[in-house]
Amino acid sequence: MKFNRRAVSVEEAQRRVLSCASELDTEQVALEEAWGRWLAADIQADHPVPHFPRSGMDGYALRALDTAGASPASMAELEVLETIACGQLPTRKLGKGQASRIMTGACVPEGADAVVMLEQTNRRDSGPASAGDKVGVKREVRPGENITPVGYEIEQSETVLRKGERITAGEVAVLATFGHAAVPVYRRPKVAIISTGTELLQVTEAIQPGKIRNSNSHMIAALVREAGAVPVLFPPLPDHAETAIAGMEEAWSQADLMITTGGVSVGDYDILTEWFAAWPHEDNGSAGRRVLFNKVAMRPGSPTTAAVSEGRLLLALSGNPGACFVGYKLFAEPVLRAMQGAAAPVPRTCRAVLDVSFPKPSPFPRYVRACGRIEGGQLRVAPAGPDKSSMLKTVKDGTGLILIPAGGSGAVEGQLVDYIDFAMQR
Amino acid sequence: MKFNRRAVSVEEAQRRVLSCASELDTEQVALEEAWGRWLAADIQADHPVPHFPRSGMDGYALRALDTAGASPASMAELEVLETIACGQLPTRKLGKGQASRIMTGACVPEGADAVVMLEQTNRRDSGPASAGDKVGVKREVRPGENITPVGYEIEQSETVLRKGERITAGEVAVLATFGHAAVPVYRRPKVAIISTGTELLQVTEAIQPGKIRNSNSHMIAALVREAGAVPVLFPPLPDHAETAIAGMEEAWSQADLMITTGGVSVGDYDILTEWFAAWPHEDNGSAGRRVLFNKVAMRPGSPTTAAVSEGRLLLALSGNPGACFVGYKLFAEPVLRAMQGAAAPVPRTCRAVLDVSFPKPSPFPRYVRACGRIEGGQLRVAPAGPDKSSMLKTVKDGTGLILIPAGGSGAVEGQLVDYIDFAMQR
Numbered sequence: 148m149k150f151n152r153r154a155v156s157v158e159e160a161q162r163r164v165l166s167c168a169s170e171l172d173t174e175q176v177a178l179e180e181a182w183g184r185w186l187a188a189d190i191q192a193d194h195p196v197p198h199f200p201r202s203g204m205d206g207y208a209l210r211a212l213d214t215a216g217a218s219p220a221s222m223a224e225l226e227v228l229e230t231i232a233c234g235q236l237p238t239r240k241l242g243k244g245q246a247s248r249i250m251t252g253a254c255v256p257e258g259a260d261a262v263v264m265l266e267q268t269n270r271r272d273s274g275p276a277s278a279g280d281k282v283g284v285k286r287e288v289r290p291g292e293n294i295t296p297v298g299y300e301i302e303q304s305e306t307v308l309r310k311g312e313r314i315t316a317g318e319v320a321v322l323a324t325f326g327h328a329a330v331p332v333y334r335r336p337k338v339a340i341i342s343t344g345t346e347l348l349q350v351t352e353a354i355q356p357g358k359i360r361n362s363n364s365h366m367i368a369a370l371v372r373e374a375g376a377v378p379v380l381f382p383p384l385p386d387h388a389e390t391a392i393a394g395m396e397e398a399w400s401q402a403d404l405m406i407t408t409g410g411v412s413v414g415d416y417d418i419l420t421e422w423f424a425a426w427p428h429e430d431n432g433s434a435g436r437r438v439l440f441n442k443v444a445m446r447p448g449s450p451t452t453a454a455v456s457e458g459r460l461l462l463a464l465s466g467n468p469g470a471c472f473v474g475y476k477l478f479a480e481p482v483l484r485a486m487q488g489a490a491a492p493v494p495r496t497c498r499a500v501l502d503v504s505f506p507k508p509s510p511f512p513r514y515v516r517a518c519g520r521i522e523g524g525q526l527r528v529a530p531a532g533p534d535k536s537s538m539l540k541t542v543k544d545g546t547g548l549i550l551i552p553a554g555g556s557g558a559v560e561g562q563l564v565d566y567i568d569f570a571m572q573r
Numbered sequence: 574m575k576f577n578r579r580a581v582s583v584e585e586a587q588r589r590v591l592s593c594a595s596e597l598d599t600e601q602v603a604l605e606e607a608w609g610r611w612l613a614a615d616i617q618a619d620h621p622v623p624h625f626p627r628s629g630m631d632g633y634a635l636r637a638l639d640t641a642g643a644s645p646a647s648m649a650e651l652e653v654l655e656t657i658a659c660g661q662l663p664t665r666k667l668g669k670g671q672a673s674r675i676m677t678g679a680c681v682p683e684g685a686d687a688v689v690m691l692e693q694t695n696r697r698d699s700g701p702a703s704a705g706d707k708v709g710v711k712r713e714v715r716p717g718e719n720i721t722p723v724g725y726e727i728e729q730s731e732t733v734l735r736k737g738e739r740i741t742a743g744e745v746a747v748l749a750t751f752g753h754a755a756v757p758v759y760r761r762p763k764v765a766i767i768s769t770g771t772e773l774l775q776v777t778e779a780i781q782p783g784k785i786r787n788s789n790s791h792m793i794a795a796l797v798r799e800a801g802a803v804p805v806l807f808p809p810l811p812d813h814a815e816t817a818i819a820g821m822e823e824a825w826s827q828a829d830l831m832i833t834t835g836g837v838s839v840g841d842y843d844i845l846t847e848w849f850a851a852w853p854h855e856d857n858g859s860a861g862r863r864v865l866f867n868k869v870a871m872r873p874g875s876p877t878t879a880a881v882s883e884g885r886l887l888l889a890l891s892g893n894p895g896a897c898f899v900g901y902k903l904f905a906e907p908v909l910r911a912m913q914g915a916a917a918p919v920p921r922t923c924r925a926v927l928d929v930s931f932p933k934p935s936p937f938p939r940y941v942r943a944c945g946r947i948e949g950g951q952l953r954v955a956p957a958g959p960d961k962s963s964m965l966k967t968v969k970d971g972t973g974l975i976l977i978p979a980g981g982s983g984a985v986e987g988q989l990v991d992y993i994d995f996a997m998q999r
C-alpha cells in the first residue's frame with residue numbers, strides 16, 4: 148500500500164487542497180489592527196478626492212486672465228481679498244483683478260481658476276497678507292495651474308479597494324481617508340502544528356546522540372504567522388502509532404488546518420502513512436474523512452499528503468526541513484491565503500535567468516530553494532546551496548524556488564527558468 | 574529664513590539621520606516571539622549538523638564492498654543485524670556480509686559506509702526486518718551513498734546567524750536547531766506619530782467642506798509596524814503654533830523617534846517650520862537640540878526636515894500622502910532599521926528597465942512611486958499612476974520607487990533606471 152501511491156501533479160494537488168479551503172467567517176477589526184489582514188468587502192469612496200478644488204501650492208489663488216503678459220519687470224498687480232488656510236473655507240468670491248492668499252491643500256475660492264506659487268510673486272518675504280494688500284505676480288499663469296479639480300484622484304463611489312486584497316500601509320491610508328475606523332476582514336485561521344518523530348528533542352533540551360532538536364514546528368509557526376494565521380504549537384509526537392494518532396486527532400479537532408511534519412514516507416515508523424492507510428481517497432468521491440493525495444510529482448517532498456475531515460484540512464509535510472519548507476510554500480500557504488479570502492492564493496511564477504548550471508535531472512519537477520538578485524535589469528537566480536532536502540541553510544538563505552521541469556538533464560546557465568519569488572507575492 | 578533653506582542630497586540626509594540613530598538596548602524574547610525582530614548577537618552552532626552520520630534514505634546500512642557485482646539477477650545477500658529507527662542508536666557494529674535496516678534520518682552504525690534504498694532490495698514488501706533475516710541487494714552501492722557525514726551541513730562552532738539579520742522562518746528554524754528558546758534581539762523602537770493641520774478630521778468624523786480625514790498617521794503607523802517598531806498614534810494637531818508645539822514636545826519626550834506629517838513647507842501656517850526656526854543647525858556642530866537638515870534635494874518631499882533632541886530623533890515629513898510616504902521610506906525606515914541593529918538599514922537600489930517613458934525633467938532627483946513586474950527575466954518598472962505628490966492611489970499600488978536623476982528630460986522607455994523595490998529589502 149505505502150509503495151503504491153499514485154503521484155498527482157503539483158497543480159492538481161493545489162487544486163484539491165484549495166477546493167477544501169473555504170473562506171472563513173469575516174469580522175470587524177479596528178483600523179490599527181487591520182495591517183496584514185485580508186479585506187472581506189469592496190470599499191467604495193464615500194466622497195470624491197479631492198472633494199473641493201484644492202490648491203497644490205502655497206501662493207495666491209487668482210484668475211489666469213488677470214496675469215496676461217505679466218513678467219518680473221511688469222508684474223500683474225492684484226488686490227488681496229483674504230487668506231485661506233487649510234481646513235478653512237474661502238469667504239470671498241474673486242472678481243477681476245482680485246486674488247486670495249492660499250495654502251497648499253486649501254480650498255480654492257469661487258472665481259479663481261489658478262494658483263500661482265508664492266515664490267513667483269513679490270510677497271515672498273512680506274509676511275502674512277491682509278485684505279486690501281496688493282500682490283504682484285511675476286509671470287503669466289495658465290488656467291487650471293496648481294489646482295486639483297474635484298474627483299481628480301478618486302471619484303465619488305469609485306471602488307478603491309477590493310475584497311481579497313491584503314491590507315498594507317497604502318490600503319490603511321485609503322481606509323482612513325474613507326472613514327473606516329473598523330475594517331471588515333476574514334478571521335485568522337487557527338493552525339495546529341505537530342512534528343512527529345522519536346528523534347525529536349524540544350528546543351530547550353540538550354543534544355543527544357541520534358536525536359535532533361525539533362526545528363520544523365518552529366519554522367512552520369513563523370511561516371504561519373507571516374501568512375496572517377495563528378499558529379498553535381503542539382509538542383512533538385513519538386513514532387508510536389497509538390499515542391501519535393490520539394495526539395493528532397485531538398489537535399486536528401481544534402484547528403482550521405493541521406500541519407504535521409514527518410512520518411509520511413515509506414519507513415517502518417512512518418506512522419502517518421499508517422494512519423491514512425484505511426481512509427478513502429479523493430478518487431472515491433467520499434464526502435467524509437478522506438485522503439486528497441498521498442504523493443505529489445515533485446522533488447523534494449513527494450510523500451506530501453493531504454486529507455480532510457469534516458471540512459478541516461490536514462497537510463502532512465515531509466520531515467526533512469527543506470522538503471517541509473517547499474511543501475508548506477506550495478500547499479499550506481495557498482490554503483491559508485484562500486481561507487483568508489486572498490484574491491490570488493497560489494504563488495505566482497515568473498521567468499528568471501539561471502545564474503549557474505543545474506545539471507541534475509529529476510523524474511519529477513524539482514523545486515530548488517534559490518536566491519534571486521537583480522542585476523542590470525535582470526532577475527538572476529541560483530540555488531541557495533547544495534540541493535539536499537535536509538539542508539536548513541538553503542531554507543534560511545533562499546528568497547524563492549526555481550522550478551526545474553521533470554526529465555531532461557537539468558538546466559544550463561543563462562537559460563530562462565520558472566521562479567517563485569517569495570517577496571514578490573501580494 | 575523659511576525660504577533660504579540649503580538642500581542636502583538624499584544620501585547626505587540619510588547619513589545625518591543615521592548618525593543619530595543608535596542601536597537600542599537588547600532584550601531576550603521567546604523563540605515564538607522572535608519573528609520579524611533583528612538578531613542582537615551572532616549565533617554559533619552548538620553542535621555539527623548532522624552530529625552523527627545520518628541516513629538519507631529508508632533502507633539498509635551496509636558495506637559498499639559487499640555489494641560488488643550485485644544485480645537484480647544476482648543479488649548480494651546480507652545478514653540483517655537489527656533495525657535502527659530515528660532517535661535510536663545502533664547497538665551492533667557491521668562486519669563483512671552484514672547489514673542493518675535503517676530509517677531516513679537515523680544514525681548509521683559503525684562499520685557501514687553506505688545505505689541502499691529499501692526499493693533496491695528484495696525486502697520492500699516483507700514488513701519489518703528482524704535480526705537473522707536475510708536481505709538481497711539488487712545493485713552495486715557506492716561508498717558514502719545516502720549517508721550525510723558529520724558536519725556536512727554545518728560545522729561545530731560555525732557562525733550560523735549574524736547580528737543584524739532580520740529573523741524570518743529560516744532563522745527561526747536555525748535558532749530552534751541550536752537550542753535558542755530565548756533569542757537576543759533589539760528592543761522595538763517606540764515611534765510617536767502626529768499629523769498636523771487644521772484641515773484634518775479623525776477617521777471617525779463625517780467629511781466636512783475644506784477638510785480631509787487624517788490618513789497619514791494611519792499609513793505611517795502601518796509602515797512602522799511593518800518595520801518592527803511600535804507606533805503610538807497621537808490625535809492630529811491644529812495649525813496653532815503654541816498648542817501644536819506643546820503637543821509635539823510632550824509626544825517627542827516619550828518616544829525613540831517622532832514622525833510628524835505636514836507643516837514643514839513655506840505656508841503661513843507651517844508651524845513646524847516656525848518651531849525649528851530658532852534651533853541651531855547641524856553645520857553649527859551643536860550637541861544639544863538641533864536641526865539636521867530642513868531641505869532635501871529630492872521630489873517629492875523637499876521640505877522634509879530632521880532634528881534631534883537629547884538623542885531622540887524627529888522626522889518631519891511632508892503632509893502630502895505621496896511625499897510623506899517617500900520621506901518615510903528614505904529616512905524613517907532606515908532609522909528604525911538602524912535602531913534595531915539592521916546590518917543594512919538603507920534601502921538597496923537595483924537597476925530596472927523602464928516600461929514607459931517619463932518625460933518630466935526635475936531640478937532635484939525624483940522618486941517616483943512605481944510598480945515592478947518580472948517579464949521574460951527582466952525587472953520592468955513603470956510609474957504607479959500620475960506622479961502627483963498628493964496621490965494616495967500610487968502609494969497603495971506602488972511596489973517601489975523609480976529614481977529619475979536631476980536635470981535632463983526625464984527618462985525614456987527601455988532605459989535602465991535606478992529602482993528601490995520594497996519587497997526585496999531584507
